[in-house]
Amino acid sequence: MLSGLFSRSAARAADFSHLDQASVEFREVVKRYGDHPVLKGINLSIAPGEVVAILGPSGSGKSTLIRLINQLESLNGGEILIDGKPTGKLTGTALRQLRSRVGFVFQQFNLYAHLTASQNISLALEHVHGWKAPQAQERALTLLDKVGMVEKAEHYPAELSGGQQQRVAIARALASSPQIILFDEPTSALDPEMIGEVLQVMKALAHSGITMIVVTHEMQFAREIADRVVFIDGGQILETAPPEQFFRHPEHPRARQFLQKVL
Ligand code: ADP
Ligand code: MG
Numbered sequence: 001m002l003s004g005l006f007s008r009s010a011a012r013a014a015d016f017s018h019l020d021q022a023s024v025e026f027r028e029v030v031k032r033y034g035d036h037p038v039l040k041g042i043n044l045s046i047a048p049g050e051v052v053a054i055l056g057p058s059g060s061g062k063s064t065l066i067r068l069i070n071q072l073e074s075l076n077g078g079e080i081l082i083d084g085k086p087t088g089k090l091t092g093t094a095l096r097q098l099r100s101r102v103g104f105v106f107q108q109f110n111l112y113a114h115l116t117a118s119q120n121i122s123l124a125l126e127h128v129h130g131w132k133a134p135q136a137q138e139r140a141l142t143l144l145d146k147v148g149m150v151e152k153a154e155h156y157p158a159e160l161s162g163g164q165q166q167r168v169a170i171a172r173a174l175a176s177s178p179q180i181i182l183f184d185e186p187t188s189a190l191d192p193e194m195i196g197e198v199l200q201v202m203k204a205l206a207h208s209g210i211t212m213i214v215v216t217h218e219m220q221f222a223r224e225i226a227d228r229v230v231f232i233d234g235g236q237i238l239e240t241a242p243p244e245q246f247f248r249h250p251e252h253p254r255a256r257q258f259l260q261k262v263l
Helices: 008-012 062-069 092-101 117-127 133-146 162-173 192-206 219-225 243-248 253-262
Strands: 024-033 036-046 051-055 077-082 102-105 180-184 211-215 228-233 236-241
Touching: 024 062, 036 062, 036 077, 036 236, 051 062, 051 219, 062 077, 062 102, 062 180, 062 211, 092 102, 102 162, 117 133, 117 162, 133 162, 162 192, 192 211, 192 219, 219 243, 228 243, 228 253, 236 243, 236 253
Parallel strands: 051 211, 051 228, 102 180, 180 211
Antiparallel strands: 024 036, 024 077, 228 236
């Protein structure tokens, strides 16, 4: 299933030990903004530990699709199940619990500017998850080490490059030991020379066992790392296939058109 440069054994040498995993299932999921339908009945089952790349043109509904999973958006129809259980519409503690199981990495990093790299990780553990400060700090350093950022633990986001900020954001997303991690175009805001270091961390994560859903325009990354590609356009899944099949023989005309533009 995995091909190219990154075999399972090579990835084992990278820095993530075994992480937990959970399944995600969309059943007839519908999302509208006002009268404007953006997801029109999504059915998608993602197995525990699966690495899925979501591809599709701008405005097709990719961000909305993953933002529904940890309820950054609420759905208008259908349901989303995690490990077979409907998540429903959550608030308060239940919403925090869901978000501790589902990490999210944004295109724009979204680090707190007034906090150091290490505080960006430890403060959420203290204030949201009730950890004691010393344990939270230790966990922050452990995670920063895994993404190669421990030397910058006391630096503020403004003192870090985009690639470094995004690696801190990945460490932060892992702080609560999620079983699922979602990425929304994590390299799109980066200068080209910084994309590689972020993809490298993501490759290691892809082999850690965690369930991973990545919205990306990095076709080579999707091809090498994803177990499956999901192509979405106009709020619908038009094709889902193993990457080799999708990139060599896309079946849907819109997928072919999309690939001609981006490859
Ligand atoms: P993608 O991530 O594939 O570019 P999005 O999920 O961001 O697509 O957006 C899908 C559609 O929903 C687009 O037409 C977009 O303009 C619209 N949309 C996204 N977010 C909002 C919002 N908060 N309010 C209104 N419309 C939105
Ligand atoms: Mg988007």
